[in-house]
Amino acid sequence: METMEIQKNQEAGTPEIKTVMRSAPRSAVLHYETKVSTRDLNLFYGTKQALKDVSLDIPVKQVTAFIGPSGCGKSTYLRTLNRMNDTIPGCTITGEVKFDGIDIYDPKLDVVELRKRVGMVFQKSNPFPKSIWENVAYGPKILGEKNKTTLNEIVEKSLRRAAIWEETKDRLHHSALGFSGGQQQRLCIARALATNPEVILMDEPASALDPISTAKIEELIFELKKEYTIIIVTHNMQQAARVSDITAFFYIGELIEVGETRDMFTNPKKKQTEDYITGRFG
Amino acid sequence: MEQAATFISTSKGSAKRKLYGNISVGVSGFAALVIVSIVVVIITTVIIGGYKNFTWEFLTQDPTEGMTAGGIFPAILGTVIMTMLMSVMAVPLGTVTAIYLSEYAKPDSKFARTIRFAVNTLASIPSIVFGLFGLGFFVQFVGKGMDDVFTPGTLVWGQPNILWASMTMGLLTLPVVIVSVEEAIRTVPREVRDASLALGATRLQTIRKIVIPGSLSGILTGMILAISRGAGEVAPILFTGAAFFLPQIPHALTSQFMHLGYHIYVLSTQSANVDKTIPLQYTTTMVLLLLTFTLNISAVILRSRLRNKLK
Amino acid sequence: MPQMPSERSPLTLGKKIRFFEWLIESGIRALSFFSFAAIILIFIFVFKEASPIFFGKSEAEKTAAKDSLASVINSQSKSVPDTSTVHEKIEKVIKGKGALKGTDVLVKVDEKGNRKKVTTNGGKVEQEEYDPFADDTKPSDTVKKAEKKPAAIKELPKKTPAVIGLSAKEKKDSIQKANARIAQAIKDSIERAQADALTSAKDKAEADSIAAKEKRDAQESKSGTNLGKMLIGNTWQPVSTVPKFGMLPLIIGTLKVTLISLLFGAPLAILAALFTSMFAPKWLREIVKPVIELLAGFPSVVIGFFALIVMASVFQDFFHYEFRLNSLVGGIAMSFAIIPIIYTISEDALTAVPQALKDASTALGASKWQTAFKVVLPAAIPGVFAAIILGFGRAFGETMIALMATGNAPLTSANILEPVRTFAATIGAEMAEVVFGDQHYNVLFLIGSMLFIFTFTLNSVVEFYVRKKLMRRIQGL
Numbered sequence A: 001m002e003t004m005e006i007q008k009n010q011e012a013g014t015p016e017i018k019t020v021m022r023s024a025p026r027s028a029v030l031h032y033e034t035k036v037s038t039r040d041l042n043l044f045y046g047t048k049q050a051l052k053d054v055s056l057d058i059p060v061k062q063v064t065a066f067i068g069p070s071g072c073g074k075s076t077y078l079r080t081l082n083r084m085n086d087t088i089p090g091c092t093i094t095g096e097v098k099f100d101g102i103d104i105y106d107p108k109l110d111v112v113e114l115r116k117r118v119g120m121v122f123q124k125s126n127p128f129p130k131s132i133w134e135n136v137a138y139g140p141k142i143l144g145e146k147n148k149t150t151l152n153e154i155v156e157k158s159l160r161r162a163a164i165w166e167e168t169k170d171r172l173h174h175s176a177l178g179f180s181g182g183q184q185q186r187l188c189i190a191r192a193l194a195t196n197p198e199v200i201l202m203d204e205p206a207s208a209l210d211p212i213s214t215a216k217i218e219e220l221i222f223e224l225k226k227e228y229t230i231i232i233v234t235h236n237m238q239q240a241a242r243v244s245d246i247t248a249f250f251y252i253g254e255l256i257e258v259g260e261t262r263d264m265f266t267n268p269k270k271k272q273t274e275d276y277i278t279g280r281f282g
Numbered sequence B: 001m002e003q004a005a006t007f008i009s010t011s012k013g014s015a016k017r018k019l020y021g022n023i024s025v026g027v028s029g030f031a032a033l034v035i036v037s038i039v040v041v042i043i044t045t046v047i048i049g050g051y052k053n054f055t056w057e058f059l060t061q062d063p064t065e066g067m068t069a070g071g072i073f074p075a076i077l078g079t080v081i082m083t084m085l086m087s088v089m090a091v092p093l094g095t096v097t098a099i100y101l102s103e104y105a106k107p108d109s110k111f112a113r114t115i116r117f118a119v120n121t122l123a124s125i126p127s128i129v130f131g132l133f134g135l136g137f138f139v140q141f142v143g144k145g146m147d148d149v150f151t152p153g154t155l156v157w158g159q160p161n162i163l164w165a166s167m168t169m170g171l172l173t174l175p176v177v178i179v180s181v182e183e184a185i186r187t188v189p190r191e192v193r194d195a196s197l198a199l200g201a202t203r204l205q206t207i208r209k210i211v212i213p214g215s216l217s218g219i220l221t222g223m224i225l226a227i228s229r230g231a232g233e234v235a236p237i238l239f240t241g242a243a244f245f246l247p248q249i250p251h252a253l254t255s256q257f258m259h260l261g262y263h264i265y266v267l268s269t270q271s272a273n274v275d276k277t278i279p280l281q282y283t284t285t286m287v288l289l290l291l292t293f294t295l296n297i298s299a300v301i302l303r304s305r306l307r308n309k310l311k
Numbered sequence C: 001m002p003q004m005p006s007e008r009s010p011l012t013l014g015k016k017i018r019f020f021e022w023l024i025e026s027g028i029r030a031l032s033f034f035s036f037a038a039i040i041l042i043f044i045f046v047f048k049e050a051s052p053i054f055f056g057k058s059e060a061e062k063t064a065a066k067d068s069l070a071s072v073i074n075s076q077s078k079s080v081p082d083t084s085t086v087h088e089k090i091e092k093v094i095k096g097k098g099a100l101k102g103t104d105v106l107v108k109v110d111e112k113g114n115r116k117k118v119t120t121n122g123g124k125v126e127q128e129e130y131d132p133f134a135d136d137t138k139p140s141d142t143v144k145k146a147e148k149k150p151a152a153i154k155e156l157p158k159k160t161p162a163v164i165g166l167s168a169k170e171k172k173d174s175i176q177k178a179n180a181r182i183a184q185a186i187k188d189s190i191e192r193a194q195a196d197a198l199t200s201a202k203d204k205a206e207a208d209s210i211a212a213k214e215k216r217d218a219q220e221s222k223s224g225t226n227l228g229k230m231l232i233g234n235t236w237q238p239v240s241t242v243p244k245f246g247m248l249p250l251i252i253g254t255l256k257v258t259l260i261s262l263l264f265g266a267p268l269a270i271l272a273a274l275f276t277s278m279f280a281p282k283w284l285r286e287i288v289k290p291v292i293e294l295l296a297g298f299p300s301v302v303i304g305f306f307a308l309i310v311m312a313s314v315f316q317d318f319f320h321y322e323f324r325l326n327s328l329v330g331g332i333a334m335s336f337a338i339i340p341i342i343y344t345i346s347e348d349a350l351t352a353v354p355q356a357l358k359d360a361s362t363a364l365g366a367s368k369w370q371t372a373f374k375v376v377l378p379a380a381i382p383g384v385f386a387a388i389i390l391g392f393g394r395a396f397g398e399t400m401i402a403l404m405a406t407g408n409a410p411l412t413s414a415n416i417l418e419p420v421r422t423f424a425a426t427i428g429a430e431m432a433e434v435v436f437g438d439q440h441y442n443v444l445f446l447i448g449s450m451l452f453i454f455t456f457t458l459n460s461v462v463e464f465y466v467r468k469k470l471m472r473r474i475q476g477l
């Protein structure tokens, strides 16, 4: 399995991916410092339960991957972490979600402050119907940055990190909607990076990307890990294996198993996990 | 007969069935044809009766010889000023209400349902009742009240004028604005809104920077439709400010004004010399139709663009 | 650069205070409440002006009446028989009773012998605005009241009671306020006007006795026992020696026009909706639909104009009946206004019927028309019903078409070829000439309140009953 990936990555011209695999920490989950923790999280869309008693700790400055069959609640869980489910009418949540030890569902919490710290890349790319520059500068402007040169710097840096600078540098003031789906998704990543969040939630960021861009994104994730806590949803087992330190497996709203990626993929404890990873269902 | 009524006819009844089919298509098609011809007949009659007088002079000159000759410039100007004042009131208020309904209100909350019901009711109240309200509220209550406070003993605001007429009309066109702006706001995709919120923008920032720019065309459509409605309605201004003939064009908010629709009404029913002014009536009607059509058609085009965007 | 995450202060509890946002959001919330407030305000203020009928006059209204008297004097009519529009005039005079008086306020004869009448608005316009022909007619053209009024009385006997009635009423009002200085002046001028108008001593005596009688009547009507009688009577004659506010002719007129418009418009609109939603090929639908929707954009005054100038004559030439303007012409003109409403809502309801249902019917071997009439139409019935109700409401309250095309005579006949007068048209025609705050004024507002309550009820029925039923039907099937 490992050889196959390395081959693939070499084709794409990114040998660094190897390093990702090698440097994956081997310590047990319990030894990480926790950034976000959830306890007994239940979520209902109306009367339909989408999450059942999910308890999970997300380690700081690590990459946590969520895997699971479609409709199992990965995106839903992700959205509870920056309270984006608030915008869905009829959505109710019970349980506890703590960010740096603060209960984010506390009525006293300022949800805007939370969202400034938790960036998100959505499953479906959603650039604003504005120029590339406006898209990336939107977040910093919201945070109060007015200086044009600083904004230009941020825009360039973010676009570079999201591996889209070369394609956009001459078209910064063109509408973002004129770019391809893959480019738009990378733009959304750049947009999320521009505000320098503490946690980045990525909902299938590479699902619409070609192998080269995917590799670049994976490289970026590895890079970002030094500063940020990253959560990534993916349907691509290899990708989860390549980029993540921790993997959590969801199945019909329940968290079935969580552990170090290496252990999960080599030695799953639950039958369902094994079946899913080996592609027997899902 | 019996057979034709059964749901699945036998092969014997198939000739009959075909006949019924043809009849039903024929009858319903005929109904559509009748309606279409009504529209065509009205338009052609008005054009045939009115095109001869439709000159630049007619549009730009004052009426002369006791309204039996000359142009309709004051009526056009009055209509334009009135609809502008009306828009100033109805468009911001309608936009704000639409924003509240689509961005803040929970769809099933009592408050939102009440407002929605109120908007529907407002849209269904007869326009003459708006006229009465304008007279009873703006002229008699607000205007008189202002006079009692500022200029006791004299009538300044306590009589019909262009401001009260515009405000009455603004109320009438409010639901038009609300509905079209709300429709436009709904075309701004949820995902884009979510993206803004997830970046740490507040709800208001999201509305200001994402939602309103995204629904500008809808706000414009609402405005155009409201103007078209306001240009065509006469009943609400009958006793809130319209006048048949004024020596001057409106120069203050307390002036009365001439209005195209009201002009048609008065020329065709109230003037002593209806027959003599018939060509003028036709042309005035033609101008009014032209005005409302241009507005309506541009609104339709804007709207269909909007709907395509939604798809 | 934005701070790196590590440099940022950690997340803490506690809402940030964003004062301006809070202010603006409260503003949005408050303003959005306006539509609701507007409904309440409309109800209150329309009903407030009608309430003296039930509760007697308040001080404020008396003052209002006084204020507007001055302008009423300006509008003392100089009625000159008008022969230039023969059809119109004949209709108005014949069976026009007193109510028609309202429209003619100012009549002038210029050097060419053309007579012009001008209606002023609300009777509160200032003198120079009143005098529309100041620019193009010489002062000498102005015909003096004293000369013309008797002539008017002679030539148009049916109008006389109206003239007297108006004067007497004003006299009554002015007597009530005799101690006020303004009122005194007003009274003087009214009496002058009367002296001009009522040249014969007999008339004068009559007017006096009438004034006295009116006073009694007014007192009686306040006791409330007269109220029901007053409003239910079958004579609508608000401007006469003894004003009669019997609403029966108006009810009959409104129903006649509304029903004719529904009978003519609803089948057409519904059938056309069936045609475009079920039978028409796509290209035809793309033409027919926008054209019908275009009809919705026609200002009602344009439809009224078309009916008055063109349709009425064509119909009369064709059917050879007596009155050019009548409830048939009015009703059919009215249907032009409601056809687009019924069409659009029915079409929506018809296209909302799920495709699966149509497919199922076709799969069972039903032809297109069977599907249309036995499956689609029944499923869409609540929507079509809603369309008819809303069309009904629109026709009921439509003013300009009724005002221009129905002939405006408050008759109680069942004949559809006679002129009628609707509620809305009554308000439109008479409000401009009433004395503010008097009984006639209040009665017109009462009619307005009735229109409001009626359309409100219809709208509520559609909102709460029909829509729910429509949803259930479409979901349940």
Ligand SMILES: Nc1ncnc2c1ncn2[C@@H]1O[C@H](COP(=O)(O)OP(=O)(O)OP(=O)(O)O)[C@@H](O)[C@H]1O
Pocket: A045, A048, A050, A068, A069, A070, A071, A072, A073, A074, A075, A076, A077, A088, A123
């Ligand atoms: N707004 C919503 N309203 C109602 N139900 C919802 C809503 N969003 C998601 N669901 C339901 O909740 C469940 C979990 O959805 P979710 O989007 O979290 O799945 P997912 O794991 O992200 O799937 P995928 O891999 O396809 O993205 C699904 O059954 C879905 O139908």
Ligand SMILES: [Mg+2]
Pocket: A074, A075, A076, A123, A203
């Ligand atoms: Mg998902």
